[in-house]
Amino acid sequence: WLWLEKDGRSPWFPTTRLFRRQAGEERGAPLLRLTAALASFVAGDRAIPYRGDPAPADEELPDGEGAVRPSAMLAQAGIAASRSRNDYRAVLLLGDAIAAGATEPALREMLAAALLRVGERDRAGRLLAALVAETPTAGRLVELSEVDRLAGRLEEALAHAERAVELGHDLAEAHRAVGKALVALGRAGDALTAYGRALALAPADPELLMDEAEALLIVGDYRRGFARAEVRWQATELLPRRFSASRWTGEDVAGRTLLVHGERNPGLDIAFARFLPQLVACGPRLVVEVRP
Secondary structure, three states, X not given: OOOOOOOOEEOOEEEEXXXXXXXXXXXXXXXXXXXXXXXXXXXXXXXXXXXXXXOXXXXXXXXXXXXXXXXXXXXXXXXXXXXXXXXXXXXXXXXXXXXXOOOOHXXXXXXXXXXXXXXXXXXXXXXXXXXXXXXXOHHHHHHHHHHHHHOOOHXXXXXXXXXXXXXXXXXXXXXXXXXXXXXXXXXXHHHHHHHHHHHHHOXXXXXXXXXHHHHHHHOOOHHHHHHHXXXXXXXXXXXXXXXXXXXXXXXXXXXXXXXXXXXXXXXXXXXXXXXXXHHHOOOOEEEEOOOO
């Protein structure tokens, strides 16, 4: 029941393949099949771990509805990798699935998103542009706007985001894309209007709240901006730090020990380090955590 005996595959270990002697085979035949499979894998056939051994000569190969195509197996593995945010693996498997004949637009959308997360912007942009040319949707235009923004094509980013809003006015990500493009264009005040529309649709989205906080800080609304930025610990880019001591919120700290630590950006750590002398003047024993 564990390793089964049919074709070298097991449902319990979907990426494991066994090479065993089949009926009528010579003793060294499994090693020869293993060698050939490794050679195919190195040459680019990523379906090898998911493909069963060929049936013995006296058995019929599966055909029709019962046959599982390599592209389908690769696609399933790629989808699982994407959902678990294993983006490099998702890029490899989804790309190979498409190369093997998978044609579903959703797979190309998923591949473009994974490419964007691993920093392959040009490839993601080409894929998204082709998808938009086929069928423009709000989601595809949002992703294409992000590619353009990161590449410095800011007017194009804004145009794609505004088109996304036209196609999906009730999509918070479309309004957020408009806001991000406007901030990049130096129009943070206008971006706050777009973020307001997005927050009306998704009021608890921490990533969106962080974008709004950035725009508030840019326009000089520091009280609201820094207060809004407290949501950053709920965002995916930051992992909350857990300490046994309580967090300092501005109360009298004279005679106590205070730990000051960075968060995500060494440049910001350096910039805000200039306030440490003011903190020392408040009278604590100061411990500063510095990343190597």
